Amino acid sequence: MTENVVDSPRVVGALSRMRACGERVTPARRAVLRVVDLADRADEHLTAEVIGARVAELAPSVHRATVYRTLTSLTEAGFLSQVHLGGASTIYHLEEPRATAAADRAAASGPGTEGSCGTGHAHVRCVSCGRVLDVPPTAFDSLTARLLDGIGFALDPGRTALLGTCRDCRADAG
Amino acid sequence: MTENVVDSPRVVGALSRMRACGERVTPARRAVLRVVDLADRADEHLTAEVIGARVAELAPSVHRATVYRTLTSLTEAGFLSQVHLGGASTIYHLEEPRATAAADRAAASGPGTEGSCGTGHAHVRCVSCGRVLDVPPTAFDSLTARLLDGIGFALDPGRTALLGTCRDCRADAG
DNA sequence: CTGCCTGCAAAGGATTTGCACTCAT
DNA sequence: ATGAGTGCAAATCCTTTGCAGGCAG
Numbered sequence: 001m002t003e004n005v006v007d008s009p010r011v012v013g014a015l016s017r018m019r020a021c022g023e024r025v026t027p028a029r030r031a032v033l034r035v036v037d038l039a040d041r042a043d044e045h046l047t048a049e050v051i052g053a054r055v056a057e058l059a060p061s062v063h064r065a066t067v068y069r070t071l072t073s074l075t076e077a078g079f080l081s082q083v084h085l086g087g088a089s090t091i092y093h094l095e096e097p098r099a100t101a102a103a104d105r106a107a108a109s110g111p112g113t114e115g116s117c118g119t120g121h122a123h124v125r126c127v128s129c130g131r132v133l134d135v136p137p138t139a140f141d142s143l144t145a146r147l148l149d150g151i152g153f154a155l156d157p158g159r160t161a162l163l164g165t166c167r168d169c170r171a172d173a174g
Numbered sequence: 175m176t177e178n179v180v181d182s183p184r185v186v187g188a189l190s191r192m193r194a195c196g197e198r199v200t201p202a203r204r205a206v207l208r209v210v211d212l213a214d215r216a217d218e219h220l221t222a223e224v225i226g227a228r229v230a231e232l233a234p235s236v237h238r239a240t241v242y243r244t245l246t247s248l249t250e251a252g253f254l255s256q257v258h259l260g261g262a263s264t265i266y267h268l269e270e271p272r273a274t275a276a277a278d279r280a281a282a283s284g285p286g287t288e289g290s291c292g293t294g295h296a297h298v299r300c301v302s303c304g305r306v307l308d309v310p311p312t313a314f315d316s317l318t319a320r321l322l323d324g325i326g327f328a329l330d331p332g333r334t335a336l337l338g339t340c341r342d343c344r345a346d347a348g
Numbered sequence: 349c350t351g352c353c354t355g356c357a358a359a360g361g362a363t364t365t366g367c368a369c370t371c372a373t
Numbered sequence: 374a375t376g377a378g379t380g381c382a383a384a385t386c387c388t389t390t391g392c393a394g395g396c397a398g
Contacts, residue, residue, distance in 0.1 A: 028353075068388060153300075
């Protein structure tokens with residue numbers, strides 16, 4: 001049952017943190033983490049449904065229902081994070097213990113980028129092509145400050161993707 | 175069929191604009207508009223499901239399926255707007271006249287995005303109490319500019335509610 | 349050994365669709 | 374008159390849940 005697959009450091013780290021927290025490490029959970037990690041590294045954003053499908057390929061013995069339960073429990077335990085996309089879908093990320101990878105650079109590089117890291121990155125989704133783009137959390141700083149200041153609302157930019165139209169689709173549409 | 179209900183100016187306006195656009199005014203559509211308008215005026219934010227329930231009370235003869243179809247068609251035609259809440263729900267608003275152009279194009283509806291024109295207000299939703307708060311669109315200006323500048327992404331702040339914690343709930347939770 | 353996690357299967361429930369008919373225009 | 378809009382009901386589809394057994398710790 002122990003495949004020769006070499007898990008990425010991220011998966012390995014998550015697994016040991018899970019053990020440290022008393023969360024059990026099972027084939028099903030490992031499979032889910034692998035799928036999510038793989039997607040993360042490929043800049044893909046997978047829904048529960050798609051994760052289920054990929055797990056079914058990677059580890060056919062893992063039941064769909066288990067995938068859903070695993071996603072829920074690992075999210076609650078803090079090893080996965082979910083981002084709500086406009087519409088009805090929710091995507092999952094492997095939650096980093098702390099330092100965010102350089103993946104954030106892929107998006108915009110604004111003035112004074114860096115510093116206040118905290119949680120992962122934020123997302124925006126193109127209503128035309130459906131693509132989900134990563135956005136450095138710092139881009140939300142102004143909005144966050146303004147909301148906190150104005151109405152006392154503590155914004156959590158990482159949990160929901162905003163909608164809009166990406167560069168390519170704007171070009172296509174004129 | 176024609177109740178003595180006095181429609182609000184907004185409903186009346188929407189109905190006449192609909193006729194002007196070639197959209198038919200039917201009991202079902204009127205009922206949906208009434209329900210949404212009523213909710214708007216009460217600062218309520220209704221999902222398709224709840225709208226269906228209220229329409230069932232207000233006009234029992236209107237079938238659920240029709241409510242869904244109506245919500246979809248009127249949204250595409252620009253008479254309703256939908257805001258995606260984090261999670262899985264979508265709420266509806268009565269769309270104000272603002273750009274007449276949108277109405278003209280309504281007849282030739284397509285998968286195209288209608289909301290790109292002047293948007294109303296934005297929303298944030300408290301993950302604790304579920305309350306949806308209105309936010310002045312200008313609060314998003316900095317973020318919008320930054321995204322457009324950085325990655326060419328045209329943000330539409332009005333279509334999705336961001337998540338966070340409201341003042342009251344922060345106080346309660348410490 | 350203990351009980352958390354899993355597999356299986358069947359239930360659940362919001363939303364959608366085919367089809368024929370009705371009504372708004 | 375004409376076809377957009379509707380009613381009805383079955384179908385869909387993702388997701389959840391009850392229960393018994395298995396495996397991690």
